[in-house]
Amino acid sequence: MARKLVAANWKMNGSAEGNAALTGRVVEAVSALACEVVLCVPYPYLLQVGGLLAGSRIGLGAQDLSEHDAGAYTGEVSAAMLTDVGCTHVVIGHSERRKYHGETDDVVLGKVRRAQAAGLVPIVCVGESREEREAGETEAVVLRQLEAVFAGLDDVGARSLVLAYEPVWAIGTGLAATPEMAQAVHASIRTALRSRLGDDAGALAVLYGGSVNADNAASLFAMADIDGALVGGASLDAEAFISICVANSGR
């Protein structure tokens, strides 16, 4: 059966006081829903938000991790530290990391391996820029990013991912891909998954991300290969995020 998953990506937002109110309301409203929910929050708030999620079914995620194990890497955070503070998931290869921090496909693979070795579920982001879409390269770019990760994983690793298709031009712009545009890419991703994993491909969650909100979520989730969402801006508004989770649990 297809997975149902909504992950919040708070990005570099939050405050001790605001997190308590937002998380408390989300826990109260989504705990009984039929979809998996994960909150990916800034490092300094992982312990706080993890405490607020204790006893709930909601997962805790970080937004990045180091590709290194431990040691002299000032400012970095390891996979083991993330599990130590209760993380279940970690976002890897977000376009903002690729763009502002020069993360290559190789670095993304290294991080996926570290995450999986520590027992974390990587939420791996792929997606094309506006220029790449306009040049007709969407599918090639997305499948290259996907294959770069797949090529370095065994079948157990390949099965233990969450994927997020996030067209760069749709992130934070209010211009979400139409459900049909997103579905076309999700269908290509699913075909690639099927050729690697056979029937197990259906069990892997493929999320859409990029300006998902309370109004467009249901039409995106109505698409055959869109299993859920990675939600940025709208995840900072408890009621909007809850509406997206409700829409996903009813898909």
Ligand code: PGA
């Ligand atoms: P957005 O961000 O929902 O604000 O577009 C999505 C993301 O970057 O994960």
